[in-house]
Amino acid sequence: MKNRYFVFNVSDFTLLLTSLAFFVGTFTFCKACGQTDSGAYMSCHWAENALKGVTGVMLLLSVAHLIIRDYGVKPGLDIAVCALAILAMLIPGTLINTCSMPNMRCNAVMRPCAIIFSAFATAFSVIDLVFYLNKKRKSK
Amino acid sequence: MPLKAENISKTFIRNGKNTNSFYAVEETDLLLENGTVTAVVGRSGSGKTTLLNMLSGLLTPTSGKVFYDGEDVYSFDDDVRSKLRNKSVGVIPQGQTGLKSLTVYENVLLPAEMYGSVSEEIKERADELLKAVGIGSLKDEYPNELSGGELRRMAIARALVNKPSFVLADEPTGDLDDENTLAVLKLLRSVADQGAAVLIVTHEKDTLTFADKVYKMDAGKLSEVKKEE
Amino acid sequence: MKFIFALARKNLIKKPYRTLAMILLAALAAFTVFAGSIVVLSLNNGLKSYGERLGADVMVVPSEARTSGSFDDILLQGITGNYYITEAQLNRALSGVEGIEKVSTQFYLASVTASCCSSKLQIIGFDPETDFTVQPWIRERYSESLGDGDIIVGADITLNSSMTLQFYNVKCKIVARLDKTGTGLDTAVYTTIETIRQMAENAVILEHLTEGYDVSTSVSAAMIKVADGFDAQSVAGKINGRKGVKATTAQSYVSGVASGLNNVAGAIGAMVAVVWLLAAALIVVSFVMVCNERMKEFAVLRAMGASSSMNAKLLLTEIFAVTAIGAVTGVIFSAIVTFPLTSLIKSALSLPYLLPSFWAIALTVLGAIAATLVAGAVSALFAVARLNRSDAGLMLREDA
Numbered sequence: 001m002k003n004r005y006f007v008f009n010v011s012d013f014t015l016l017l018t019s020l021a022f023f024v025g026t027f028t029f030c031k032a033c034g035q036t037d038s039g040a041y042m043s044c045h046w047a048e049n050a051l052k053g054v055t056g057v058m059l060l061l062s063v064a065h066l067i068i069r070d071y072g073v074k075p076g077l078d079i080a081v082c083a084l085a086i087l088a089m090l091i092p093g094t095l096i097n098t099c100s101m102p103n104m105r106c107n108a109v110m111r112p113c114a115i116i117f118s119a120f121a122t123a124f125s126v127i128d129l130v131f132y133l134n135k136k137r138k139s140k
Numbered sequence: 141m142p143l144k145a146e147n148i149s150k151t152f153i154r155n156g157k158n159t160n161s162f163y164a165v166e167e168t169d170l171l172l173e174n175g176t177v178t179a180v181v182g183r184s185g186s187g188k189t190t191l192l193n194m195l196s197g198l199l200t201p202t203s204g205k206v207f208y209d210g211e212d213v214y215s216f217d218d219d220v221r222s223k224l225r226n227k228s229v230g231v232i233p234q235g236q237t238g239l240k241s242l243t244v245y246e247n248v249l250l251p252a253e254m255y256g257s258v259s260e261e262i263k264e265r266a267d268e269l270l271k272a273v274g275i276g277s278l279k280d281e282y283p284n285e286l287s288g289g290e291l292r293r294m295a296i297a298r299a300l301v302n303k304p305s306f307v308l309a310d311e312p313t314g315d316l317d318d319e320n321t322l323a324v325l326k327l328l329r330s331v332a333d334q335g336a337a338v339l340i341v342t343h344e345k346d347t348l349t350f351a352d353k354v355y356k357m358d359a360g361k362l363s364e365v366k367k368e369e
Numbered sequence: 370m371k372f373i374f375a376l377a378r379k380n381l382i383k384k385p386y387r388t389l390a391m392i393l394l395a396a397l398a399a400f401t402v403f404a405g406s407i408v409v410l411s412l413n414n415g416l417k418s419y420g421e422r423l424g425a426d427v428m429v430v431p432s433e434a435r436t437s438g439s440f441d442d443i444l445l446q447g448i449t450g451n452y453y454i455t456e457a458q459l460n461r462a463l464s465g466v467e468g469i470e471k472v473s474t475q476f477y478l479a480s481v482t483a484s485c486c487s488s489k490l491q492i493i494g495f496d497p498e499t500d501f502t503v504q505p506w507i508r509e510r511y512s513e514s515l516g517d518g519d520i521i522v523g524a525d526i527t528l529n530s531s532m533t534l535q536f537y538n539v540k541c542k543i544v545a546r547l548d549k550t551g552t553g554l555d556t557a558v559y560t561t562i563e564t565i566r567q568m569a570e571n572a573v574i575l576e577h578l579t580e581g582y583d584v585s586t587s588v589s590a591a592m593i594k595v596a597d598g599f600d601a602q603s604v605a606g607k608i609n610g611r612k613g614v615k616a617t618t619a620q621s622y623v624s625g626v627a628s629g630l631n632n633v634a635g636a637i638g639a640m641v642a643v644v645w646l647l648a649a650a651l652i653v654v655s656f657v658m659v660c661n662e663r664m665k666e667f668a669v670l671r672a673m674g675a676s677s678s679m680n681a682k683l684l685l686t687e688i689f690a691v692t693a694i695g696a697v698t699g700v701i702f703s704a705i706v707t708f709p710l711t712s713l714i715k716s717a718l719s720l721p722y723l724l725p726s727f728w729a730i731a732l733t734v735l736g737a738i739a740a741t742l743v744a745g746a747v748s749a750l751f752a753v754a755r756l757n758r759s760d761a762g763l764m765l766r767e768d769a
Contacts, residue, residue, distance in 0.1 A: 100527035112709030226674020241383035
């Protein structure tokens with residue numbers, strides 16, 4: 001049983017690290033375009049803000065997922081993180097417009113990063129979900 | 141339907157300064173008859189395990205032949221020989237031999253699963269065997285949760301699951317306490333009484349009281365010891 | 370076989386870390402092979418489309434154009450520039466040069482931010498009468514001739530619902546959008562020289578363009594097709610002897626880009642090879658080590674009646690399962706990373722970068738998986754050799 005204990009820590013930490021990197025990223029390496037010369041914000045700025053909020057919630061849920069050791073709660077948190085990850089994937093470009101030129105920062109960096117991180121977070125939360133559902137079924 | 145060995149010997153090539161060969165087992169004959177327990181005693185390194193491996197079809201002898209019910213075992217290719225070993229020989233190897241990724245129950249069923257599907261009858265038999273060796277309650281545990289004695293008993297149950305005609309046991313009582321030793325030897329005796337030919341290779345004297353025939357192995361030479369008591 | 374699959378599965382599941390580590394190794398190999406191949410293929414594809422779109426043999430620009438690489442700037446990165454020369458000056462520079470079959474002038478204008486969120490665009494005005502470089506591939510998309518105020522846009526320019534764009538107060542109608550080229554031309558706007566001169570006149574009034582140019586008589590560049598029997602290099606050389614202009618051959622652009630591409634492709638190829646070799650070596654070493662560790666287990670199976678070919682199959686099944694899962698995972702993650710980052714990779718490399726076709730990508734997927742399986746197969750070879758070298762009978766000895 002000791003073995004199992006570490007396995008679930010691995011998946012917990014992977015999910016947490018992904019959420020953390022995504023959240024930190026929206027403030028640093030995957031920011032959208034800055035202000036225009038005239039000082040106005042372009043629409044991608046609001047996509048960036050929305051991403052900050054959504055990834056912030058994802059991060060909180062992932063922390064909760066790590067701390068709470070209840071096999072009934074963990075799968076629920078996984079589902080929530082998974083849904084948020086899909087939302088985060090859709091924010092730039094689909095739900096909130098990004099800029100029109102593909103080589104601008106919001107399209108070249110922010111959107112791809114959002115897609116990549118969301119894809120990873122979705123994958124990891126689903127893996128984690130399957131793992132805990134299995135565990136719950138076995139423990140019955 | 142005996143197991144018969146004719147003139148078998150094994151030489152190994154020693155890799156050293158002067159490459160030379162030495163006899164692990166010198167030419168010898170051996171007959172294991174059904175319903176009997178045969179014991180081979182000798183110090184470690186005397187060639188007992190080599191003899192047993194040749195008898196079980198795992199190690200091709202340098203010379204001589206091994207017959208199961210009159211069939212020359214080493215005349216077959218490895219696939220056929222392996223299948224023959226699976227069906228008619230129960231090998232209890234030395235040391236701890238549980239497969240770690242299988243439960244005790246799965247370990248015991250392993251020989252039955254190898255060439256075909258497991259019938260209900262075999263499952264029942266596996267359960268009975270586990271009970272007979274006294275580890276029925278541990279069937280869903282994994283080998284790393286078992287003690288040395290329990291693992292040995294599992295190996296014995298595993299060797300018997302296919303109802304082999306020949307049982308070849310290599311130090312089956314090594315590192316077991318007195319109580320377990322007695323239980324294992326009684327079990328092997330009862331297998332022989334049910335019609336199998338049992339060979340026990342050991343360096344412990346306790347075995348001798350259960351054996352019908354006793355051989356002594358000394359530096360590769362096999363000689364029969366007359367039972368006095 | 371059923372027995373082998375079941376046992377292999379249990380063996381892999383009971384050793385989650387070992388299995389996971391090996392899957393990751395295989396995934397790493399597949400990831401790099403796939404990402405590297407996609408980048409190299411995209412670069413080659415980009416170079417091909419770049420060469421096709423160049424069209425002219427020699428290009429002549431005013432000598433005030435920043436560097437000889439001005440065209441590179443436009444073609445590769447969409448960096449815009451405004452430089453002009455009067456037609457009279459240009460004609461003087463070209464007159465008497467032998468070997469010129471066709472000449473067509475073009476007029477370049479950088480837009481100010483066209484509408485919200487757009488960066489500067491390069492507007493290219495060509496002369497429909499003489500043009501031989503732009504129209505051949507415009508016709509692939511738009512077969513009629515361009516009217517006044519009509520524009521054709523590059524693939525990276527987003528269309529709005531009104532299908533119009535306004536430059537320097539000239540309202541233009543978008544009549545077509547070109548295929549993606551992977552070059553700076555994807556952010557360019559094409560129009561006739563008349564339309565662009567209107568814009569330029571407004572630009573002078575709006576003080577975006579320095580005064581002093583007589584827009585109606587100026588051009589930015591001349592495209593030259595060299596007549597048969599003449600060498601583009603020598604034609605360019607002769608033009609370079611004249612005052613006020615400089616000429617470059619298309620060949621030197623393409624070869625410049627090609628050598629840049631070769632450097633990048635070489636570096637990527639080397640990196641992929643190193644990572645693949647490393648991953649393959651690690652897979653081999655770990656499987657051989659695992660194999661050593663499991664010698665006793667295989668010997669026990671032999672004692673229970675498994676043939677040596679059964680043991681080999683068990684090992685092969687485990688290796689194949691691990692490398693196949695790893696390969697597929699690696700390619701999926703690689704695709705997740707590589708495709709969204711296309712425009713970032715393109716601007717980082719400053720080279721034409723055009724994703725290959727769907728089928729080429731599908732082939733690359735198979736290739737990357739195959740390359741990883743090869744690494745697995747190599748390790749399987751070693752592991753089975755190790756297995757066969759050992760003697761089950763000897764392995765069962767406690768002291769062996």
